Amino acid sequence: MPELRTEEFQINMGPHHPSTHGVCRLLLTMDGEKVVEAVPYVGYLHRAIEKICENRTYHMCIPILDRFEYVTSMSCNYVFSLAAEKLARIEVPERAEYLRVIMLELNRIASHLIFVGTTAMDLGALTPFLYGLRERELIMDLFEMTCGQRLTYNYIRIGGVSRDIPPQFVPKCREAVRIIGGKLADYEGILNENPIWLARMKGIGYADPQQAIAWGVSGPVLRASGVKYDLRRDDPYSIYDKFNFDVAVRWNGDNYDRFLVRIDEIRQSLKIISQALDGLPEGETRAKVKARFKPPAGEVYVRIENSRGEMGVYLVSDGSEKPVRVKTRGGSYNQLQFLPEIVRGRGYLIADLVAIFATFDVIMPEVDR
């Protein structure tokens, strides 16, 4: 009886597949259920944002960069404004800094709530997604009240913020902070100690800290592997040194810790927001910036801590009103680059690959730009 000949077969997970957030294609070589090799193919969502920004004025770049990462587009506005302010050495008024921190942290919570929902959904539990979105609506209402839009805000501008907050923002924000803090217990009740969830998440997708740093991974994925590296602390920008919050770190770098790190981060962000709301000073919300903004010639690389890791903008200007080069860097870019390293040769099943891909929280606009 000839020895049964088995061979690996290739399967395309993507480009449109229920669990690739956005349009990403993973070419999997499979040995039965086990994934031998996962090769990502990207570029389906490439809109050449950098080329578009090169023939737009600085103020026009901000709504364009809103679309660079639409889940936390507040941080996209912020990182570009910070770069322009560093080039032109603009002094941002105190109240604008506070408003910026409040908006950035609210946006981080909204992004993490989506993460909790989509990760649970990728593993089969459909209800936490709806609960996550229900909380996120509270934050969306806050954003709609201040800057008028629910997804692409165009709120943080060069020199400050576009509008002051309406009077009913502060009480509503405090109430949202209270509700979200309470509802976290619901997610933990359904998911954290659930034996099926533990079986699917614990010990799977171990990311070695040194390898993660070498591959440029940053943000919650890096902090879940025990590297205490948070740009709000290690490369301080804005007024984060005024608030006391601790960096959410976990040590054994598997799916479960990557999930818990983000829940801790939601709690830290809630702490920051309540402190920022208490200390919100009066004053105007935007420095004097000419309509045809012309920063002096120069180049700067600025990076901030986004919910998916380090988000940076390398801005080159030659004194004219249009930037010469806007190189944007997102966290998901390196995490997707790092994914094959984790999956190669560890005999993970396709279900684990879906879980790892979900806890990496990769979204495609940031990768393809």
Next chain:
Amino acid sequence: MTQQELTAYIQSSFEGKLTLLDTGRAEPMFEVRPDDLLEVARRLRDDLQLKFDYLCNMGASDTRERLEVVYSIASTTRRLRMDFKLVLGYENPAVESVTPVWPAANWYEREMNELFGIEVKDHPDMRPLLLPEDWDQGYPMLKNWDAPDFVRMPEL
């Protein structure tokens, strides 16, 4: 250590290789010659004082007169950040791949190669990243690039 100490230390230890460019802002910007890029990169990473083990960003930029490849690096343990860049001409620009030192540069170099046309020597797997496989309309990110249906903003 602060930025000034960093610049002083680098100028002293990397005598000819990294020349300081004064851009008058926080992070120091250095310039390196293309041929000793790898050696400088390896020393930056392994130097015990510096330990630049994290490549934040790597990208090319076309400033109409020349092509520049900029590396922004940081150290996760020493809280340091630094940029250095490489100037290349327009005719067949080439640069060595820094993936042996920082594997993170893998995709950045693939993207730079297909968008700017900068050839990256001995890169692990050089495939087009963002553009479709059968893309043949030149290198889009160059300033002098043009294509039949490329519409610029109306100049007002």
Next chain:
Amino acid sequence: MGVLKDLKNLILGMGITGKHLGRHAVTIQYPEERWTMPEGSRGIVVLLSDKETGELNCTSCLLCMQACPTAAIRIDAPRGEDKKRRLISFDIDFGLCCFCGLCEEACNFCALKMAPKYEFSTLTKDELVWDMKKLQEMGRDVDYVDTRKKKKPKESVPGPAAPKADTVASPPANAESAKPEEPKPETPEQEEGNG
């Protein structure tokens, strides 16, 4: 031991989802109950007209056209013989518009506002290009704070605006008559703009 703890957590999880069974739903039934956007939210762009005279506030200074990142606003206002621009057509292509609000901030004659309205979906793409008439009509019921510096001297009689001093653009009646002969003349430099 382990099994009992797992069982407890499983039942606890079901308890949480179970108790939501009794709670009231948070979603609204769209066509019947509508979501009212809060004041100042960026819906569709509308042209505002003066409260008394009903003319457009727009003085065709083309600032909004320059501020728009996606070249969605197309204004045709050639310079008349008396060196003042006469507004002929003001189109906004909502297929291109990214609702960023930069035009509203660029306009300092409060002629343009983003009304809190969001229902304007159409079947075909070119129905999304709204001309001046439709923009003005949609802007009728939008109230706004008139921050324009009053050019007219403070004479008591509101009456018809004094022709000379009034720099507000020519009344729409004039734009109506000009419109039928050459509908929406596209000036050459805009032709190339709407990519």
Next chain:
Amino acid sequence: MLLALMSLELVHIFRWAYGLLADTGLPALWVLLISYALLGAIMFGVLAVLALFLVWWERKIAGHIQQRFGPMRNGWHGWYQTIADAIKLLQKEDVTIDARDRFIFFWAPVVCFVAAFLAYICIPFGNGLIVADLNIGILYIMAVTTFTIIALLMAGWGSNNKYALLGGMRSAAQVVSYEVPMVASILTVIIYVGSLSMVDIVASQQSFFTWFIFRVPFGPIAFLTYITAATAEANRVPFDIPEAEQELVAGFNVEYSGMKFAMFFLAEFLNMFTVSAIAVTLFFGGWNGPWLPSWLWFLGKTLLVVLLLMLFRWTYPRLRVDQLMEFAWKFLVPVTFGNLILAALMKYLGWYW
């Protein structure tokens, strides 16, 4: 009032109809054939309506668990939404790929649909409301419910699609390995009833405390293991890896559309009802219950168990394939066999009521 309720037993109507048919003077064989044909038609009608109701009910329960409304558009609270879906699926074009294995691809949904109905022959809906009281009732049902594996395998292999093949293989492994604990937990009940016929099982649980769920040491354990194995049989969430949307796009029914897909869909919901009907018959005393007519009791208890299955679906994530197998063989089988021995010991020692 009580008397009126009592008289609502449906069995009298069937006897009266049978009597009517008998004295029309047709030969006995004809009468038998017509009555069974009529019974089949009634069963098909009742179960089809039941399946449609279950689909609607699941969407409403899911909606309210997730704090939204569920179908609201067609009719009050969307009651004829599933009928609209069924009609839509009926008239939808039946897209089939030509690289399929024609025969197997075509007959897979039919086998799945028929297998779902076969089990209802000896499920007692009420006092005397049973199509055929086979004396090997529960054994017959166990044999018939394993038909679904064949249907899933046929669907997986027939659609010539890698995802479907994976789904088919997974479902075969899963249903086979969960058959063993299910049968073992049923045996614990059979020991006490002494007969396989469903009517006897129900008869042995007349009073409230003789329900098997209350026979403390082995009853609840048997019920728990039965329910876990049953969710795996019906491919419900913690064990729904054959058509895990997130991994295999849609598992075995990825290439099916139109009426073929509807057949798989309805069969899945019917399986869910079968499994909870057996659970009610075995552990919750079938149709026994004071005051209300017997079939109403049966329907109420079964819908409660179905609600439990739905809660499983909308709370728990999904198990991985190897964890699922490991859980079945390494945990469920030892527990059920231990329970079986415990029950047998207690029967032998006489400590039961």
